[in-house]
Amino acid sequence: MKKWLKENWEGYLFLTPWLIGLLVFTIIPILTSLYLSFTRYNILTTPEFIGVDNYFRMLSDKDFIQSLKVTFKFVFLSVPLRMSFALLIAMLLNRKIRGLRFYRAVYYVPSLLGGSVAISILWRQLFNREGLLNQFLSIFKIEGLNWIATPSTALYTLIILLVWQFGSSMLIFLAALKQVPEDLYDAAKIDGASKLRQFTNITLPMITPMVLFNLIMTMINAFQSFTPAFIISNGTGGPVGSTLLYSLYLYKRGFTFFEMGYASALAWILLILIAIFTAIIFWTSGKWVYYEG
Amino acid sequence: MKKNVILIISITVLLSLFAASGVFAQEDDITISFTWWGDTDRHEIYNSIVDMFEEEYPNIKVERPFGSWNQYWDKLATQIAGGNAPDVVGMHQRFVSDYAPRGALLDLQEYVDSGVLDLSHVPDSVKEGGVVNGNLYMVAQGVTTTGYMYNTKTFDDLGVEYPNMDWTYEEFAAKAREVQAVAEEQGREIWGVGDDSTLFMPQFAYFARSKGEEVYTNDGKLGFTQETVEEWFNYWKELRDDGVIPDMATTVEYTSAPLEQNLFTTQKTAIGTVPANQLWLYQEQFSEGKINIVRMPHFADGRPGEYIEGSYLAVTSGSDHPEAAARLISFFINDSEAQQLFMLEQGVPPTTTAQERISDKLTPVQQRIIDFVSYTLEIAEKSAYPPSGSTEVTSEFEEVAQAVGFGSMTPAEGAEEFMSSAEEILARNR
Numbered sequence: 001m002k003k004w005l006k007e008n009w010e011g012y013l014f015l016t017p018w019l020i021g022l023l024v025f026t027i028i029p030i031l032t033s034l035y036l037s038f039t040r041y042n043i044l045t046t047p048e049f050i051g052v053d054n055y056f057r058m059l060s061d062k063d064f065i066q067s068l069k070v071t072f073k074f075v076f077l078s079v080p081l082r083m084s085f086a087l088l089i090a091m092l093l094n095r096k097i098r099g100l101r102f103y104r105a106v107y108y109v110p111s112l113l114g115g116s117v118a119i120s121i122l123w124r125q126l127f128n129r130e131g132l133l134n135q136f137l138s139i140f141k142i143e144g145l146n147w148i149a150t151p152s153t154a155l156y157t158l159i160i161l162l163v164w165q166f167g168s169s170m171l172i173f174l175a176a177l178k179q180v181p182e183d184l185y186d187a188a189k190i191d192g193a194s195k196l197r198q199f200t201n202i203t204l205p206m207i208t209p210m211v212l213f214n215l216i217m218t219m220i221n222a223f224q225s226f227t228p229a230f231i232i233s234n235g236t237g238g239p240v241g242s243t244l245l246y247s248l249y250l251y252k253r254g255f256t257f258f259e260m261g262y263a264s265a266l267a268w269i270l271l272i273l274i275a276i277f278t279a280i281i282f283w284t285s286g287k288w289v290y291y292e293g
Numbered sequence: 294m295k296k297n298v299i300l301i302i303s304i305t306v307l308l309s310l311f312a313a314s315g316v317f318a319q320e321d322d323i324t325i326s327f328t329w330w331g332d333t334d335r336h337e338i339y340n341s342i343v344d345m346f347e348e349e350y351p352n353i354k355v356e357r358p359f360g361s362w363n364q365y366w367d368k369l370a371t372q373i374a375g376g377n378a379p380d381v382v383g384m385h386q387r388f389v390s391d392y393a394p395r396g397a398l399l400d401l402q403e404y405v406d407s408g409v410l411d412l413s414h415v416p417d418s419v420k421e422g423g424v425v426n427g428n429l430y431m432v433a434q435g436v437t438t439t440g441y442m443y444n445t446k447t448f449d450d451l452g453v454e455y456p457n458m459d460w461t462y463e464e465f466a467a468k469a470r471e472v473q474a475v476a477e478e479q480g481r482e483i484w485g486v487g488d489d490s491t492l493f494m495p496q497f498a499y500f501a502r503s504k505g506e507e508v509y510t511n512d513g514k515l516g517f518t519q520e521t522v523e524e525w526f527n528y529w530k531e532l533r534d535d536g537v538i539p540d541m542a543t544t545v546e547y548t549s550a551p552l553e554q555n556l557f558t559t560q561k562t563a564i565g566t567v568p569a570n571q572l573w574l575y576q577e578q579f580s581e582g583k584i585n586i587v588r589m590p591h592f593a594d595g596r597p598g599e600y601i602e603g604s605y606l607a608v609t610s611g612s613d614h615p616e617a618a619a620r621l622i623s624f625f626i627n628d629s630e631a632q633q634l635f636m637l638e639q640g641v642p643p644t645t646t647a648q649e650r651i652s653d654k655l656t657p658v659q660q661r662i663i664d665f666v667s668y669t670l671e672i673a674e675k676s677a678y679p680p681s682g683s684t685e686v687t688s689e690f691e692e693v694a695q696a697v698g699f700g701s702m703t704p705a706e707g708a709e710e711f712m713s714s715a716e717e718i719l720a721r722n723r
Binding site: 014257258 | 691
């Protein structure tokens with residue numbers, strides 16, 4: 001022990017700033033929120049221990065059910081869509097075309113801008129009654145709805161926003177595509193395989209590790225999505241709860257209604273939910289992910 | 294040896310990072326922060342008043358993170374939770390029960406007693422407005438009531454008679470229909486009035502009170518009936534179905550619009566709701582026509598719905614410099630130049646000295662404000678302060694009203710849904 005310390009103490013000394021950060025900004029808050037989830041805490045007075053009441057409350061909380069419905073719809077629509085787009089564009093860009101670097105950059109920029117406040121405000125302007133989309137539609141004499149403020153369409157504007165950020169996934173797919181050995185395609189062409197056959201039997205299987213990676217990253221990101229929903233619905237999750245994503249609901253409970261204990265419990269349920277889905281994906285991945293060599 | 298030198302240098306670098314932060318703070322200078330909500334005109338006024346305060350007290354610097362009403366309350370809650378709330382905060386009776394009973398606001402009595410916070414020129418009835426659960430938590434900046442406004446030019450162009458000061462709910466609906474129909478004939482797209490069905494306070498409050506009911510009773514329960522809620526939703530549904538008021542999607546979209554861009558200012562509606570003290574802000578937005586204010590409608594066989602509203606200043610309990618904060622509030626309402634800059638910004642000023650000083654400086658629109666508030670204050674009664682959980686009740690009302698507006702619930706279903714949710718919310722927060 002003493003010898004190990006004597007040889008490594010400088011390393012640990014250099015690590016201390018990062019370790020302090022990890023402790024203060026990650027570990028301690030996580031443990032605190034676990035504790036708070038068993039309390040009733042209105043931020044302004046001391047927390048009051050109430051056991052598992054918060055967790056039972058969720059079962060009969062209609063807004064909780066609503067936020068689950070909205071979030072599942074959001075995740076299960078936007079993740080496949082985004083990955084499909086990413087793969088499609090990556091395949092299009094995987095050829096020697098002029099301006100390749102330019103196109104790559106252009107498609108990547110949206111994911112840099114992300115679902116930030118500025119972009120979300122822009123998104124409102126695109127999709128509201130007098131927004132760009134409706135102005136475009138009016139050229140074809142189609143009268144557009146108020147997409148942002150109509151319950152049946154509001155969530156789709158959020159889905160489109162997530163899909164629009166496909167650039168980062170696309171870059172990863174591009175890298176994966178480039179690693180597929182050319183001789184596999186050559187062999188297939190000799191055997192007379194069609195383009196579609198080449199795609200389904202060579203390309204897809206060979207990039208499945210990246211599909212797995214993108215799937216998990218995009219899914220986790222989608223479950224946690226907050227800012228666009230907050231800005232577009234003005235903090236309400238409206239209209240009529242149609243954009244009440246889970247983390248927005250959590251925020252409302254904690255900060256708008258001063259129920260931080262319940263919000264903490266909600267946060268842990270989200271963690272468990274994401275963990276379950278990630279575990280399912282990993283568990284089934286053995287069946288469809290192919291690692292070469 | 295070399296290894297040790299590198300180590301010593303790196304430790305020094307690390308330590309200096311810690312030291313650099315706290316070295317240059319001086320003992321005497323205090324910095325406090327003051328936040329309020331408003332539009333650009335109001336921000337100018339407040340900033341000027343705070344500048345004057347800083348001149349008078351050179352060792353106190355005031356930071357001013359102000360914003361619009363929409364984001365104000367979420368931001369305040371988050372800041373208090375994070376322990377970095379501003380020292381002086383704008384406060385409103387609709388939200389004070391979220392903060393005061395939970396210890397977020399400072400009891401100001403000791404500063405009144407020590408003379409730092411001078412309330413000697415504030416009438417008792419106005420002072421009472423700042424008392425919650427027996428403690429003085431906030432000081433009125435202004436007392437006001439809510440009404441409906443219209444632009445004389447719009448009505449003149451349409452050839453429609455102006456609304457009555459003391460109109461009933463029947464006359465209100467009729468007038469809105471008239472305006473919309475006449476406008477349509479002239480080929481203009483103007484809605485009669487904005488859709489206020491989603492506003493629990495003050496719109497629905499006036500409706501319920503005029504029927505002899507209450508919003509909240511003194512012991513924190515709901516003071517109105519499900520029938521009243523259903524009647525309310527029906528009232529607005531008829532107007533909506535006939536195209537007299539905007540469709541719910543438009544209403545939702547404009548909920549977060551700033552004053553300069555809302556439905557009334559952009560002349561999409563002919564009549565709009567307004568807290569009396571903001572009348573002059575709207576007048577500024579129009580180059581033609583007078584903006585007049587009339588009362589909220591009432592029931593012919595009922596009582597007036599008016600209750601005293603106001604806007605207040607409070608000090609957060611986490612403040613490091615409560616005395617400086619109390620001093621700022623005292624300056625704000627008592628300093629003669631500040632009073633004359635402030636005029637009627639939040640309604641009739643709280644001090645008799647202010648009322649005297651500004652009486653001969655009033656512009657026509659400000660005179661209209663004072664006349665209106667004085668008139669309605671006479672028939673207004675004090676309303677019980679909302680209990681804990683009222684924010685959620687208000688939010689629930691908005692959501693149910695939207696659902697009714699989109700047609701996913703009938704008024705009857707909406708009323709039932711809202712009543713049971715509201716009771717559950719209040720029970721949970723008791």
